[in-house]
Amino acid sequence: MADAPALLRDVFGFDAFRAGQEEIVDAVAAGENVLAIMPTGGGKSLCFQLPALLRPGVTLVVSPLIALMRDQVRGLREAGVAAGALTSANTPEETDAVWDALSAGELKLLYLAPERLASGGTQRMLANAGVSLIAVDEAHCVSQWGHDFRPDYLRIGELRRALDVPLAAFTATADAETQDEIVTRLFDGEAPRAFLRGFDRPNLHLAFQPKDSPRRQILAFAAARRGQSGIVYCGTRAKTETLAQALREDGHPALSYHGGMDPEDRRGVEDRFATEDGLIVVATVAFGMGVDKPDIRWVAHADLPKSIEAYYQEIGRAGRDGAPAETLTLFGPEDIRLRRSQIDEGNAPPERRAADHGRLNALLGLAEAMECRRKSLLHYFGEDHPGDCGGCDLCDSPPETFDGTEAVRKALSAALRTGESFGAGHLIDILIGNETDKVRQRGHESLPTFGVGRDLSRGQWQAVFRQIMGRDLMRPDPERHGALWMTEAARPILRGEDTIRLRRDTIDRAKATRPQAK
Numbered sequence: 001m002a003d004a005p006a007l008l009r010d011v012f013g014f015d016a017f018r019a020g021q022e023e024i025v026d027a028v029a030a031g032e033n034v035l036a037i038m039p040t041g042g043g044k045s046l047c048f049q050l051p052a053l054l055r056p057g058v059t060l061v062v063s064p065l066i067a068l069m070r071d072q073v074r075g076l077r078e079a080g081v082a083a084g085a086l087t088s089a090n091t092p093e094e095t096d097a098v099w100d101a102l103s104a105g106e107l108k109l110l111y112l113a114p115e116r117l118a119s120g121g122t123q124r125m126l127a128n129a130g131v132s133l134i135a136v137d138e139a140h141c142v143s144q145w146g147h148d149f150r151p152d153y154l155r156i157g158e159l160r161r162a163l164d165v166p167l168a169a170f171t172a173t174a175d176a177e178t179q180d181e182i183v184t185r186l187f188d189g190e191a192p193r194a195f196l197r198g199f200d201r202p203n204l205h206l207a208f209q210p211k212d213s214p215r216r217q218i219l220a221f222a223a224a225r226r227g228q229s230g231i232v233y234c235g236t237r238a239k240t241e242t243l244a245q246a247l248r249e250d251g252h253p254a255l256s257y258h259g260g261m262d263p264e265d266r267r268g269v270e271d272r273f274a275t276e277d278g279l280i281v282v283a284t285v286a287f288g289m290g291v292d293k294p295d296i297r298w299v300a301h302a303d304l305p306k307s308i309e310a311y312y313q314e315i316g317r318a319g320r321d322g323a324p325a326e327t328l329t330l331f332g333p334e335d336i337r338l339r340r341s342q343i344d345e346g347n348a349p350p351e352r353r354a355a356d357h358g359r360l361n362a363l364l365g366l367a368e369a370m371e372c373r374r375k376s377l378l379h380y381f382g383e384d385h386p387g388d389c390g391g392c393d394l395c396d397s398p399p400e401t402f403d404g405t406e407a408v409r410k411a412l413s414a415a416l417r418t419g420e421s422f423g424a425g426h427l428i429d430i431l432i433g434n435e436t437d438k439v440r441q442r443g444h445e446s447l448p449t450f451g452v453g454r455d456l457s458r459g460q461w462q463a464v465f466r467q468i469m470g471r472d473l474m475r476p477d478p479e480r481h482g483a484l485w486m487t488e489a490a491r492p493i494l495r496g497e498d499t500i501r502l503r504r505d506t507i508d509r510a511k512a513t514r515p516q517a518k
């Protein structure tokens, strides 16, 4: 019988395993229950395709991505492996042919869309098909709180019990709660062997910039990469259209893409992006799972993603071919406010919201990091990195920091003296001594904090508030129009028991820019 290295070479045409692949292949082939967390582009399909050839009978692959399944089936057939798929995209003839091959015991891999599991007929057929392994792609789809939840994924655990075969689950989502949910729902709570591998993508350059003029910033970034394929992620559907328009006016081939478009139009954009060189897609997160183009040279975020996991997945779509690729993420106080209120206004239970705030905080911490971003990012995913990666904006030019304790205390006390009832805009008016109508109506010009912050401009104070929110010292209250209230973490600073350093560059840069429209 062929062994794994021979199959790797002869069937898949690869010279060597990638980091982490071999151990996963061995464990899966040996019939262990496995949970493998691998970054997008890490080569997870090989980790179930190759074991499928080493195991008797047929391996069932559950995947939510029809196009990807069809690609994989085509690729396997070209390599001489008997594979088939049962999805809603099949013709009746295709479906019949797959069932025939299955009952004749001819298939090695059967790809299955999760909806199929809802049918009792499918379950009965599978029971007699000699299934020896279940592989679950995008296993985080079983998480009810995740953005990709697929109700039919909840049936996979049942199927595993019924068939009584090992299960290998794959995902690129690394946070602990999603992992727990996968273990509970797919493995009935019995811990599988877990592999967490290779989150570093050394060919991706990481960079963040405070948002001062997003359109100009994105146009400049794209202009420096003319002719390269890229994705711009936006927070709203409307923005994908205006930004795509602006890019076209600047001479780029650019298309917009969002969940409100016709499925047909969406498919048109996906196809063009996959086949044309140098196209830019300006999209919401709806353009995501299943974007499988290896030579995307850059990913930019015109708006802050919702969490550190979302950030990682989205930038991870660039540079899958291993060649250098660049990323840029813009962030501003409006983003922070929007993301916080989305979390608070969602109907998740309180623990979940707290966790979501935590994931957002992790991203904001990364945005305002003072040293190597790669080190901070990988630390979040449980990997050690020595820093000084040479592939992030902070390693390119380390930011200068200064003791920002006094500025932060002024900002905190402005909030406290006004009953934690106002947003950053009004607090800044107080700090810089700007007598607006609102200030006069509330009598805030007579506060001791009125005008104590004249040493900084409005833009600089906005940068201070951004760093304050980034470190979760204050949070906007969605029930009270985003009024900022102080978290526990702020108290030691206010009491003079702790100091805080701020990045000088974001504050200096703010000095030069015009104040942001509110």
Ligand code: ADP
Pocket: 014, 015, 016, 017, 018, 021, 038, 039, 040, 041, 042, 043, 044, 045, 046, 294
């Ligand atoms: P993902 O983990 O995102 O599902 P894929 O399984 O699609 O990633 O693999 C990403 C790319 O890496 C594919 O183009 C695949 O052919 C390639 N690949 C996977 N394993 C190897 C390997 N051992 N050597 C070289 N290329 C590989």
Ligand code: ZN
Pocket: 371, 372, 373, 374, 375, 387, 388, 389, 390, 391, 392, 393, 394, 395
């Ligand atoms: Zn670095």
